[in-house]
Amino acid sequence: MKPIFLAFLALAALAGCQTVPPTNVHQPMTIRPQARSEALATNGAIFQSGYSRPLFEDRRARYVGDTITVKITENTSASTKSNAEMQRASSISASVDPMKGVLGNTFEGMSLGAKGANNFSGKGDAANTNVFTGTMTATVIEVLPNGNLLISGEKQLAIGQQTEYVRVSGVVNPAFVGIDNLVNSSNIADARIEYKSSGFISEGQVMGWLARFFLSFLPF
Numbered sequence: 001m002k003p004i005f006l007a008f009l010a011l012a013a014l015a016g017c018q019t020v021p022p023t024n025v026h027q028p029m030t031i032r033p034q035a036r037s038e039a040l041a042t043n044g045a046i047f048q049s050g051y052s053r054p055l056f057e058d059r060r061a062r063y064v065g066d067t068i069t070v071k072i073t074e075n076t077s078a079s080t081k082s083n084a085e086m087q088r089a090s091s092i093s094a095s096v097d098p099m100k101g102v103l104g105n106t107f108e109g110m111s112l113g114a115k116g117a118n119n120f121s122g123k124g125d126a127a128n129t130n131v132f133t134g135t136m137t138a139t140v141i142e143v144l145p146n147g148n149l150l151i152s153g154e155k156q157l158a159i160g161q162q163t164e165y166v167r168v169s170g171v172v173n174p175a176f177v178g179i180d181n182l183v184n185s186s187n188i189a190d191a192r193i194e195y196k197s198s199g200f201i202s203e204g205q206v207m208g209w210l211a212r213f214f215l216s217f218l219p220f
Contacts, residue, residue, distance in 0.1 A: 019198060020165070020198060021165060021196040021197070021198055023154075023165075023167055023194060023196075024192055024194070025152055025154075025167045025168065025169035025192045025194060026141065026150060026152045026169040026170075026192065027152070028141060028152065029139075029141075029152045029153055029154045029167065029169070030139045030141075030152070030153065030154075031064060031065055031139060031140075031141045032065055033063065033064060033065025033066070034063070034064045034065060059181060060174065060177050060179070060181050061140050061149060061151075061172075061174075061177065061181060062140075062143075062149075062174065063140065063143065064140055064141065064142060064143055065139065065140060066139070066140045067137050067138070067139055067140075067181075068137065068138055068139075068140065068149070068151055068172065068177065068181055068182075068183060069135060069136070069137050069138075069180075069181055069182045069183070070135070070136055070137070070138055070151070070153070070168050070182075070183055070184075070185055070188070071135050071182055071183070071184050071185065072132055072133055072134045072135065072136070072168065072185045072193060073133055073184055073185055073186060074130065074131070074132040074133070074185060074186075074193060075130070075131050075132075075133075076128075076129070076130045077127075077128070077129045077130075078127070078128045078129075079125075079126065079127040079128070080124075080125070080126045080127075081124070081125050081126075082122075082123070082124045082125075083122070083123050083124075084120070084121070084122045084123075085120065085121045085122070086118075086119070086120040086121075087117075087118070087119050087120075088117070088118040088119075089115075089116070089117045089118070090115070090116045090117075091114070091115040091116070092114045092115075093114070132193065132195065134166065136153060136155045136166055136168060137153060137155075138151040138152055138153025138168055138169070139151065139152065139153055144171070147174060148171050148172065148173055148174070148189075149171070149172045149174060150169075150170075150171055150172075151168075151169060151170060151171075151172055151188075152167075152168070152169035153167070153168055153169070154166070154167045155167075162197055162198070163197065163198045164195070164196075164197050165194065165195070165196045165197065165198070166194070166195055167192070167193070167194040167195075167196075168185070168188075168191070168192070168193050168194075169191070169192045170188035170189055170190050170191035170192060171188065171189040171190050172187070172188055172189075173187070173189075
């Protein structure tokens with residue numbers, strides 16, 4: 001009984017731990033600045049040309065490890081409506097003239113008739129609206145050959161027993177970066193924006209694995 005009891009304790013400990021929700025953003029979500037070739041040689045006690053930037057240059061992200069602020073302004077709305085209607089009717093009738101002398105009067109005055117009707121009407125409506133706004137800062141993790149910046153970042157916010165994760169990644173054209181080093185999420189190519197949470201509140205909204213198993217295999 002002792003191994004079973006230890007296994008039960010291990011499962012209970014794992015159930016009490018918060019798990020980081022999976023992500024689809026570009027990896028890694030942060031990176032250290034890379035040493036530039038011109039910065040290898042020391043050419044001064046204080047001033048180093050490899051780390052300097054012009055005095056009147058906009059301090060926008062351009063190198064790996066630079067940070068850039070992303071303004072998330074996602075507002076999507078979609079709706080669809082369909083209507084279908086079909087009607088079909090058919091009828092058939094037959095009668096038999098009086099036949100004298102055939103099995104007595106068995107078929108005399110006999111008639112046959114049939115009618116059928118089929119009606120179908122279907123309607124469907126669907127609507128979806130999503131609003132996601134916020135601001136966060138990401139890191140340049142790669143400078144592409146054409147000069148575009150691949151950015152990725154994550155922000156964690158712990159409130160009580162719940163942890164919120166805001167993640168963003170995508171490709172930014174430096175031309176879309178403002179003088180305040182700010183870019184709108186609508187100007188990010190291949191954008192991947194996530195808002196997920198971890199904690200007992202979010203876990204309580206997820207169906208258990210055993211229930212998902214039965215729903216997958218039971219036909220009723």
